[in-house]
Amino acid sequence: MAKFMDVHHNMMGITDQQLQEAHAADLAIQAEEGVAFEHAWADPTDGVVYCLSEAPDAEAVMRIHQRAGHPADEIHEVPLTV
């Protein structure tokens, strides 16, 4: 397992409800790929969403986001944490 930060752009105007629903859609299927989404942070003004997860690899995270209907634009393994 490794830690990942993925980033969604062009999310201008995202609401709290939309963020909660998107996160719930990930949680509903994440176990199928061994992914655990931990947190998400959204900036509705600049339209950026950051998601932190633990997963076997980046592709597993991307597949869950894709299947949940919100593919990520970037993903970075973040082995260093403080």
Next chain:
Amino acid sequence: MAKFMDVHHNMMGITDQQLQEAHAADLAIQAEEGVAFEHAWADPTDGVVYCLSEAPDAEAVMRIHQRAGHPADEIHEVPLTV
């Protein structure tokens, strides 16, 4: 107080020790601006570092990072969290 995610680029090869030292340099002076850095995550391969903080405004976060010797390239207020 609000929550912020700031991003540092061009950090390729950053080590765990460098991340810890950079975070400690922020913590040492953050109170002067009312900032509280909570977490940081680094991808040494792509050279990206994400820092999560609580602060009165984005400028306060930027000033602490600047004075600690590692100005951020982006900062986003993230009012929505899950």
